[in-house]
Ligand SMILES: Nc1nc2c(c(=O)[nH]1)N(C=O)[C@@H](CNc1ccc(C(=O)N[C@@H](CCC(=O)O)C(=O)O)cc1)CN2
Ligand SMILES: Nc1nc2c(ncn2[C@@H]2O[C@H](COP(=O)(O)OP(=O)(O)OP(=O)(O)O)[C@@H](O)[C@H]2O)c(=O)[nH]1
């Protein structure tokens with residue numbers, strides 16, 4: 378399929394000043410000669426220069442648009458192939474007309490992610506960089522974007538290469554040991570320690586997964602509490618709009634409501650839920666069942682109390698049931714008389730003092746936002762500037778690597794022949810190679826690139 382010439386509209390389907398049709402493959406140059414007419418006589422296009430002229434429909438000879446074009450020659454292009462870019466006006470009809478002309482001139486429509494896939498297949502980028510391109514495009518927070526750009530510039534790959542080198546060193550030690558197994562003095566006495574140190578490195582990297590996930594998808598924070606504490610009022614207040622229905626009637630919210638806010642570059646999905654109490658009907662029962670589902674998947678929980686009355690059995694029940702969750706206790710309605718004692722709450726969540734706010738009047742909200750941010754960051758162990766992994770795929774490959782490293786260590790400790798450990802280390806190398814793509818299968822590539830847009 379690499380011999381095909383592929384083409385796609387590379388800019389979004391909307392109105393814009395300029396739109397780009399991108400072409401990659403061996404026919405790029407002939408397509409240019411066939412479709413483009415400049416007022417100058419051009420016998421040879423210099424790579425990476427912009428040329429001005431008209432784009433002509435190949436069958437009718439009609440002028441489709443006034444354009445700029447640029448040709449890049451293999452291997453010095455993004456894909457590593459001859460590439461042509463046509464910069465036309467950015468309307469959907471004109472872009473489609475230009476694309477049709479390109480297809481008539483011998484290209485076929487590109488599949489999602491196919492340009493990037495070709496860049497990978499021609500060794501221009503590795504798989505962590507390919508994934509990073511997708512992440513750069515879909516990033517929704519500044520933190521997510523920073524991570525994606527770091528990966529695009531090869532930061533994660535460098536880290537993986539360090540692990541790879543450690544594995545290769547260990548393999549060399551084991552192989553020497555296998556060769557000289559007759560000798561009394563074994564040269565590989567330090568191998569178990571090296572395997573141990575490698576495991577630790579992998580574990581540290583694995584622990585960054587939650588952070589990477591939060592950078593890309595944001596963190597889920599559930600607002601929970603008994604009915605009428607002001608959960609929906611708090612959602613509205615944090616969002617700055619009246620999104621959820623607020624009434625003085627306990628049991629107002631039955632379904633959950635999810636909206637995203639951005640706290641200093643961290644994307645938080647806030648989930649307002651039904652007040653938790655013994656349900657009065659089937660609808661409420663279903664609503665409360667869903668709260669527990671949301672709580673189980675949450676990165677953090679805002680447990681909301683009503684400060685204008687004392688703690689009830691419902692509050693106590695929640696304190697007990699949420700003891701093992703990542704909870705931020707918050708007391709609402711600070712504008713009313715304070716009737717709630719903090720002691721029982723602090724006793725449940727030692728080290729945290731509940732924050733008093735008023736969702737109705739916006740009191741204490743900046744401090745609350747900072748606390749929500751800390752709740753999520755501390756839990757995920759987020760540190761600025763650290764190299765993180767960013768996909769489930771990378772996580773699974775690292776876990777597989779770790780498993781084989783542990784296996785190698787065990788077999789050495791059990792006094793088995795170093796051949797067994799060597800076998801495991803080779804498997805570990807294979808698993809680690811999936812991350813950069815050296816040992817990735819077609820199936821893995823399909824999965825990664827099919828989530829890209831066409832033209833990328
Ligand atoms: N117009 C346009 N803008 C774009 C892209 C593109 O393909 N076209 N990109 C595409 O995603 C991104 C930039 N990435 C690119 C990566 C490599 C090369 C490239 O031609 N590399 C050659 C030459 C390097 C050099 O001389 O500095 C190479 O690596 O050999 C181009 C763009 C974002 N902006
Ligand atoms: N005085 C005062 N009243 C508040 C405050 N926050 C919410 N309320 C009131 O408390 C009542 C309940 O508010 P909601 O936001 O609907 O409470 P909820 O927790 O979502 O209730 P359910 O959906 O029934 O579980 C409403 O009458 C609100 O106006 C506050 O900070 N101060």
Ligand SMILES: [Mg+2]
Pocket residue numbers: 608609610621622629630650651652
């Ligand atoms: Mg509500």
